[in-house]
Structure formats: C-alpha cells, structure tokens
Amino acid sequence: MKKRVVIVGGGFAGLNAARVLGNKVDIEITLIDRKNYHLFQPLLYQVAMAALGEGDIAAPLRNMLAHFRNITVFKGIVKNIDTVNKIVKTDFSDIPYDYLILGCGVQHHYFGHNEWEEFAPGLKTLAQAKEIRRRVMEAYERAERTTDPVERKKLLTFVIVGGGPTGVELAGSIGEMSRYTLSKFYRNIDPKLTRIFIVEAAPRILGSFSPDLASKATRSLEKLGVQVWTNSMVSDVDADGVQIGNERIEAATVLWAAGVTAIEIGRTMGVETDHIGRIIVAEDLSIPGYPEIFVGGDLACFVTENGKTLPGLAPVALQQGRAIGKNILLDLKTKARKVFRYRDKGQMATIGKNKAIVEFGSLKFDGIFAWFTWLLVHIYFLTSFRHRVFVLLQWGWSYFTFSYGARLIVNREWRFYPDADTCVNHQGKEDEE
Amino acid sequence: MKKRVVIVGGGFAGLNAARVLGNKVDIEITLIDRKNYHLFQPLLYQVAMAALGEGDIAAPLRNMLAHFRNITVFKGIVKNIDTVNKIVKTDFSDIPYDYLILGCGVQHHYFGHNEWEEFAPGLKTLAQAKEIRRRVMEAYERAERTTDPVERKKLLTFVIVGGGPTGVELAGSIGEMSRYTLSKFYRNIDPKLTRIFIVEAAPRILGSFSPDLASKATRSLEKLGVQVWTNSMVSDVDADGVQIGNERIEAATVLWAAGVTAIEIGRTMGVETDHIGRIIVAEDLSIPGYPEIFVGGDLACFVTENGKTLPGLAPVALQQGRAIGKNILLDLKTKARKVFRYRDKGQMATIGKNKAIVEFGSLKFDGIFAWFTWLLVHIYFLTSFRHRVFVLLQWGWSYFTFSYGARLIVNREWRFYPDADTCVNHQGKEDEE
Numbered sequence: 001m002k003k004r005v006v007i008v009g010g011g012f013a014g015l016n017a018a019r020v021l022g023n024k025v026d027i028e029i030t031l032i033d034r035k036n037y038h039l040f041q042p043l044l045y046q047v048a049m050a051a052l053g054e055g056d057i058a059a060p061l062r063n064m065l066a067h068f069r070n071i072t073v074f075k076g077i078v079k080n081i082d083t084v085n086k087i088v089k090t091d092f093s094d095i096p097y098d099y100l101i102l103g104c105g106v107q108h109h110y111f112g113h114n115e116w117e118e119f120a121p122g123l124k125t126l127a128q129a130k131e132i133r134r135r136v137m138e139a140y141e142r143a144e145r146t147t148d149p150v151e152r153k154k155l156l157t158f159v160i161v162g163g164g165p166t167g168v169e170l171a172g173s174i175g176e177m178s179r180y181t182l183s184k185f186y187r188n189i190d191p192k193l194t195r196i197f198i199v200e201a202a203p204r205i206l207g208s209f210s211p212d213l214a215s216k217a218t219r220s221l222e223k224l225g226v227q228v229w230t231n232s233m234v235s236d237v238d239a240d241g242v243q244i245g246n247e248r249i250e251a252a253t254v255l256w257a258a259g260v261t262a263i264e265i266g267r268t269m270g271v272e273t274d275h276i277g278r279i280i281v282a283e284d285l286s287i288p289g290y291p292e293i294f295v296g297g298d299l300a301c302f303v304t305e306n307g308k309t310l311p312g313l314a315p316v317a318l319q320q321g322r323a324i325g326k327n328i329l330l331d332l333k334t335k336a337r338k339v340f341r342y343r344d345k346g347q348m349a350t351i352g353k354n355k356a357i358v359e360f361g362s363l364k365f366d367g368i369f370a371w372f373t374w375l376l377v378h379i380y381f382l383t384s385f386r387h388r389v390f391v392l393l394q395w396g397w398s399y400f401t402f403s404y405g406a407r408l409i410v411n412r413e414w415r416f417y418p419d420a421d422t423c424v425n426h427q428g429k430e431d432e433e
Numbered sequence: 434m435k436k437r438v439v440i441v442g443g444g445f446a447g448l449n450a451a452r453v454l455g456n457k458v459d460i461e462i463t464l465i466d467r468k469n470y471h472l473f474q475p476l477l478y479q480v481a482m483a484a485l486g487e488g489d490i491a492a493p494l495r496n497m498l499a500h501f502r503n504i505t506v507f508k509g510i511v512k513n514i515d516t517v518n519k520i521v522k523t524d525f526s527d528i529p530y531d532y533l534i535l536g537c538g539v540q541h542h543y544f545g546h547n548e549w550e551e552f553a554p555g556l557k558t559l560a561q562a563k564e565i566r567r568r569v570m571e572a573y574e575r576a577e578r579t580t581d582p583v584e585r586k587k588l589l590t591f592v593i594v595g596g597g598p599t600g601v602e603l604a605g606s607i608g609e610m611s612r613y614t615l616s617k618f619y620r621n622i623d624p625k626l627t628r629i630f631i632v633e634a635a636p637r638i639l640g641s642f643s644p645d646l647a648s649k650a651t652r653s654l655e656k657l658g659v660q661v662w663t664n665s666m667v668s669d670v671d672a673d674g675v676q677i678g679n680e681r682i683e684a685a686t687v688l689w690a691a692g693v694t695a696i697e698i699g700r701t702m703g704v705e706t707d708h709i710g711r712i713i714v715a716e717d718l719s720i721p722g723y724p725e726i727f728v729g730g731d732l733a734c735f736v737t738e739n740g741k742t743l744p745g746l747a748p749v750a751l752q753q754g755r756a757i758g759k760n761i762l763l764d765l766k767t768k769a770r771k772v773f774r775y776r777d778k779g780q781m782a783t784i785g786k787n788k789a790i791v792e793f794g795s796l797k798f799d800g801i802f803a804w805f806t807w808l809l810v811h812i813y814f815l816t817s818f819r820h821r822v823f824v825l826l827q828w829g830w831s832y833f834t835f836s837y838g839a840r841l842i843v844n845r846e847w848r849f850y851p852d853a854d855t856c857v858n859h860q861g862k863e864d865e866e
Contacts, residue, residue: 053486066617072621093578145507145525393823
C-alpha cells in the first residue's frame with residue numbers, strides 16, 4: 001500500500017520536498033497550489049519594475065515536476081484540513097493523506113488596516129507585481145498629461161512603506177529608472193524630479209543586516225534620490241498619500257513592503273502558532289502532536305538552539321523542504337528522523353546597478369563585487385535553465401543599454417490577494433474563476 | 434506658426450505617420466493612444482498561446498518615438514472630435530489640430546450579439562490574448578481535476594469561431610500544443626484527446642487565399658486534430674458551447690475570430706462610413722470634405738481602382754500611415770498630394786511547426802519553406818531590434834525543445850474591450866483607472 005503524501009503549496013519548500021520524494025517507490029504525491037506555477041520570489045520586484053517579464057521568474061509546476069511519475073499536480077484551493085481523518089478538503093475534492101506537507105507561506109499584513117491595501121499594494125504575487133508596475137508607469141503617464149503642478153508633484157512622488165530588502169530594492173529601482181531611464185521619454189515632466197521615500201518604523205533600514213552595511217545601503221539609496229525616513233510609523237494611508245504622525249507625504253503611489261502574516265491555516269487547524277500566525281514546528285519540522293504533518297518555508301516558525309526563529313528567506317524554505325522529504329523517507333525506512341539545522345547562506349540586497357550589499361556570517365561587502373555576487377547567486381538559483389538564459393540576456397541588455405524591459409501598462413488585473421496563497425487567506429477571499 | 438498634427442492611435446498607421454513627420458520643422462505632433470504601447474498585432478495569437486510574452490510583441494510608444502523631439506505622446510482616450518473648431522476632445526484635455534490622423538482601428542463584432550463576448554473572447558488586445566491563454570490553460574487544469582467524464586470532455590473541447598488567418602493560427606497552435614507539448618504534463622487526462630473545431634460560415638476557410646492553399650491549410654489543420662466545419666453559421670454561444678443551427682458542440686472554451694467592426698468614431702463624426710463603420714476615404718486618404726483629416730489602417734475604407742476595398746492587414750496600415758505623413762509634408766510645401774497606391778505584400782498564415790501558406794500575387798507556396806518565409810518576414814517587421822533578438826531566441830528554443838513559453842495563469846485581467854481602442858468603443862466603456 002503506497003503512502004499518500006499531499007503537499008500544499010508549490011513554493012520553495014513544497015517544490016523541494018516534492019523533488020526529494022519524486023520517483024521514490026511506494027510513495028504517491030499530490031501537490032496542490034492555487035497558482036499553476038512556481039514563482040521565484042527573490043526577483044519579483046524586477047517584474048514590478050518592468051526589468052523582467054513574468055515568464056522569466058515563474059514556471060508551470062507541471063513542467064518542473066513532469067519527470068516525476070508519482071507526482072500529480074492540481075491547481076486548486078485548500079479549504080481546511082481534517083487532521084482526525086487525515087483529509088485535505090479542497091475546492092474540487094477531498095484528498096486523503098498519510099503525510100501532509102504545508103508550505104503555503106505568508107501574505108502582507110497591514111497592522112489591522114486591511115483597508116490600506118487598496119492604496120498600497122504589497123509584493124507577494126505576480127499579479128501584485130504587475131499592479132505595482134501598472135501604478136508606477138501610470139503615475140508618469142498622468143504626470144505627463146496634467147497641467148496642475150500640485151497634482152504633478154503628487155504623481156511624481158513614490159512612498160515605499162518598509163525598509164527591508166524588498167522596500168530597498170523597490171525604492172532603488174524607482175530611483176534608478178527615474179534618474180537614468182525615463183528622463184528622455186517625456187516632454188512635459190522631468191522624471192529626475194521624482195521624489196522617493198522609504199518610510200521605516202525601526203531606527204534603521206535593513207534591520208537584519210549589520211549597521212555598517214545598512215548605512216552604506218542608505219548612502220547608495222540617497223545617491224539615487226531616495227530619502228530614507230527611519231523611526232517613522234505610518235499612521236494612515238489613503239488615495240493621496242501617507243500620514244506619519246503629524247507629518248504627511250502627498251503621493252499618488254504608495255507601495256507596501258512592511259509586515260507579513262502567515263496564512264490562516266495554522267489557526268484554523270487549531271495548532272500552536274506564533275504572534276504572526278506561523279505554525280510552531282518541532283526539530284524535525286513536524287507539528288508537535290502531529291508527526292504526519294510537516295510545515296516548511298515562511299509558514300513555519302522554527303526556533304533554533306539559540307532561541308531565534310528562522311527568517312522568511314528562500315534558502316530556509318528550500319532547505320526545510322528537502323529536510324521534510326528526507327524525514328519522510330527515513331520514516332518509510334523506519335529509521336529515526338533527522339533534526340533540521342539551517343545552513344546559513346547569508347543574505348543580500350541590491351540597491352541598483354553595481355550597488356548591492358552581501359552579508360555572509362562575519363563576511364560583509366558591498367559595491368560592484370557584491371552586486372555581481374548577487375547577480376550570480378540569483379541566476380544560479382533560478383529554477384529552470386531556460387530562465388537562467390533569458391534573464392541573463394535581458395539583464396545584459398539592460399545593463400549595457402541602460403534600458404528597461406517592456407514598461408507596458410496592461411489593464412488592471414489585481415484584486416485583494418488574487419493568488420496570494422493556496423490556502424484560503426484571512427479574508428477568506430478566493431479567485432473567482 | 435507650427436502646424437499642429439494630432440495622431441489618434443499608435444498602431445501601424447499612426448506610428449508610421451509619426452515616423453514620417455518626426456523631427457520635421459514647423460510641425461508639432463501629439464500622439465494619443467489609450468494604451469502606452471505599440472502592439473505587433475500579427476503575433477498576438479502567439480501571446481494567447483503562451484509561445485511569446487507580452488513584452489516580446491509590444492513596446493512603449495514613448496521609447497519608440499523618443500528620438501523625435503517634436504512628438505508628444507499621451508496615454509488617453511478620445512471622446513469625440515469637433516471638426517468645426519478642429520479640436521480633439523479627450524478624457525484629459527482638448528487638443529486643437531491643424532491636421533488630424535485617425536488610426537484607431539477595429540474591434541470584434543458579434544453580429545449584434547455582444548452578450549456572446551463573455552463566452553467567446555476575441556483577439557485584438559494584449560489583455561484579450563492573456564485572457565484566452567488563461568481560459569485555455571485553465572480548461573486543462575480543470576479537466577485534470579474533474580472526475581466527471583462528460584465535464585472532462587467539454588473541458589477538452591475548443592471551438593474557434595471564424596476561419597480567417599487568426600482562427601487558423603489559434604486552432605493550429607492549440608492542436609500542436611495539445612498533441613505535442615502538453616501530453617506529458619498531466620496524469621488524469623490525455624491532452625491528445627483534445628477536440629478542436631473551426632466553425633466558419635463561408636463555404637471554405639481562409640477566403641482571402643486561393644482555394645488550393647486554403648485546402649492545403651485544411652489538411653495541415655486536420656493532421657493536428659482540428660476539424661473544420663464550413664458553411665456553419667453560429668446561431669448561439671453560451672457558457673457550455675456553441676449552437677450551429679440544429680447542431681451543438683459542448684465546449685468549455687470558445688474563441689472568437691470572426692467579424693470585426695470599426696470603432697464608432699466615424700459615425701459619431703457624421704462622416705460617410707461603410708457597412709462595418711469604416712470611414713470612407715478619398716484617394717489621398719483624407720475624408721471627403723475634410724482635407725485636414727486623414728484616416729489610415731483598419732479604420733479606413735479605401736476603394737481601389739478595381740472597386741475592391743483594401744483588407745485590414747498590417748502592410749496596408751503601414752503604407753497608409755507613411756502616405757498620410759508624406760501628403761501632409763506635400764501640403765506644407767504647397768505641392769499636390771499623392772494618390773495612395775497599395776503595394777501588395779501578399780498574405781500568409783501559419784498553421785504549425787514547419788507548416789504555413791504564403792500567397793504573393795500569382796506566387797503561392799506552402800510547407801516548411803513557407804513557414805520559414807513567414808518567420809523571417811515577421812521577425813523583420815518586429816518593430817524594435819531588441820524584440821527581434823528575443824523573439825528569435827524564444828522561437829529557436831521552442832522549435833528545438835518543442836516546449837512553449839511560460840504557460841502561466843495570472844488571474845483574470847480582461848474586461849469588455851479593456852484597451853480595445855483609443856476612441857471610446859461602441860459600448861462606450863472605458864478602463865477605470
């Protein structure tokens with residue numbers, strides 16, 4: 001009797017668990033994802049900034065897993081999980097499991113102000129990336145059109161809420177695009193006058209990096225015309241800008257790169273979660289009390305021996321996915337499961353052309369060498385060979401021509417969390433299809 | 434005093450008129466398009482079939498025209514035209530003109546059944562192309578999911594209404610994709626069983642081609658599993674299929690490649706139009722009685738000396754755009770305008786890999802040589818060099834790997850005529866922005 005493994009979510013965790021279990025005897029795998037593709041999240045901001053196309057950083061899960069004959073992929077939505085009878089309830093059928101792997105990630109969190117999202121889209125999905133692209137390019141179009149100087153100033157103002165890597169990368173790209181690329185395309189406006197703000201509640205941006213690297217990044221951002229506001233808590237967001245305590249910035253475009261919250265699934269299952277809803281997992285990445293249910297990636301709250309929890313990074317999800325797969329194989333061989341240990345791959349962020357910061361343990365560096373490191377690492381980890389080729393080509397092209405990819409405004413395609421996750425999200429909203 | 438030239442529509446006609454008039458002294462040009470990009474229509478079906486990305490066949494008009502210092506591009510919608518005071522009324526301001534060039538094309542026509550469009554999207558815009566892609570790929574996803582054999586059969590049935598080049602190219606692509614590409618990606622269905630129909634009201638498909646080429650194309654389509662129904666008039670379209678007189682085909686996906694109708698602008702201007710609303714133009718491409726207003730491309734009804742009207746093909750629009758530009762220059766030199774003569778570039782259609790038909794005057798050929806001709810011609814006419822490079826690369830890749838580009842289902846982004854045209858379309862609908 002084959003063991004039925006159900007994987008929820010085709011992100012880094014789910015995909016890599018599937019790869020470990022693929023084509024193994026006596027295992028039958030069902031992978032369910034709300035989307036039909038795996039998304040290379042770390043480069044999503046480049047799609048938002050029109051540097052890459054959606055096809056460059058996403059690939060259909062079917063293609064990626066086609067050579068594993070024991071894997072069936074379904075595009076569907078998980079409603080909830082019957083942990084007693086071991087059944088995954090989806091929008092198309094009930095799927096029984098012997099082992100369950102949850103990797104359905106996180107979504108943006110608006111500090112209890114979900115109404116802000118309409119004015120400040122986050123960057124977790126392709127649809128959101130393209131909505132951000134649409135808003136940014138549309139702002140320049142409207143600025144070119146308007147005759148009202150106040151309106152124009154507002155249209156040429158961009159506020160990014162949150163000074164983590166994503167916020168920095170978005171701000172840097174807008175800075176670079178406005179200073180170097182767009183300037184020659186408009187007749188009535190000077191894109192060089194674009195105002196860009198990063199609004200960060202903490203005392204400094206890039207809190208996960210060392211202070212010296214963070215300050216170097218700040219300098220690089222300033223050189224691109226980005227103003228960094230730290231110790232600045234956003235108190236309100238509306239169609240015309242953001243309120244920061246008594247201060248206000250009038251901006252037509254506000255982007256959200258701040259807090260995240262885990263998909264509700266943990267709470268609906270009634271298992272122990274942390275303050276942002278991540279499921280607390282044991283050393284073997286299973287849920288305490290549910291040895292047959294594993295959690296990996298952003299959805300998992302894994303506490304390391306030094307009492308810290310692992311951050312929501314691609315390498316973490318990737319390693320956890322593999323570890324989960326291996327632990328299931330150990331079970332089948334009736335051997336003891338292995339304790340998960342994260343091999344730190346360091347962290348990096350890119351600010352602009354030839355500008356990046358890399359931190360790997362005690363090793364820290366920035367500038368063009370860091371930028372090339374960033375480039376090589378991301379190319380290397382791009383999941384399919386086809387992608388590596390095309391992304392390299394497009395980057396090469398942009399690098400030397402200083403032009404960006406197609407800045408097309410294809411009409412609005414984004415709704416609240418359109419394909420944010422495979423599990424029903426906290427508004428319980430779904431794609432209508 | 435500079436002459437103010439206003440161009441409505443950045444398609445082949447408008448773009449090429451702009452290129453002729455660009456950087457000419459004493460001319461000030463304003464180009465208005467509802468979209469911010471020029472679209473290479475002939476390859477749109479490849480975006481619908483996921484063979485190319487949107488960025489491969491579209492380029493921002495600003496970039497394409499940036500080197501013409503006397504051209505200002507506005508993304509906007511033309512409401513109507515005050516021919517008495519020579520003012521173009523747009524959604525953002527009124528723009529006076531000395532010369533007006535109309536090139537805002539056609540949209541799909543549902544024979545008075547606009548309610549059919551919801552069930553059978555046409556293929557005129559990028560958003561429509563991506564909606565078609567979404568529907569086709571979604572059908573396979575749902576077929577893989579369902580356990581009901583009747584439902585599954587319906588999901589694996591595709592009906593293309595209209596047997597012109599677009600219909601043939603869509604049907605051929607679906608046939609090829611289902612027979613060669615998708616087969617290995619699904620576990621519960623055999624994509625090779627996909628049923629594909631072309632429903633054509635006329636006695637044969639590809640009516641504009643010679644009968645022998647058309648029958649060769651029909652054979653090629655049949656080899657790809659496409660069944661061609663001629664003399665078949667669609668009497669109804671609904672969510673579950675199409676009715677053809679007493680016959681009915683149950684299909685989850687119906688695509689519309691049949692009639693087109695011109696944008697309403699002609700009728701609203703009160704000038705003479707033909708039965709599908711195209712504006713009847715004089716020999717010099719101006720509107721009789723309005724020497725300062727020119728019409729080019731699909732929107733123009735140009736009657737040749739042999740009494741025929743020119744078809745809605747890219748070469749026609751391209752040549753008319755240039756001719757309009759030249760006639761305006763002749764005016765400024767107070768010389769007589771030239772009569773427009775269409776230099777026939779022939780016509781071609783591709784059915785699948787190594788399969789195409791080419792007709793150039795009396796010269797007719799098909800098969801792999803025709804296919805390569807088709808390929809070279811389209812590459813050559815792709816408007817920007819960057820595009821040529823990337824499209825060639827992707828085609829080369831697909832040709833040898835027999836794989837398609839990213840078959841991503843990004844959530845629904847299509848509405849009725851979302852960016853169908855620069856003028857308000859016949860439902861008077863507009864993008865909300």
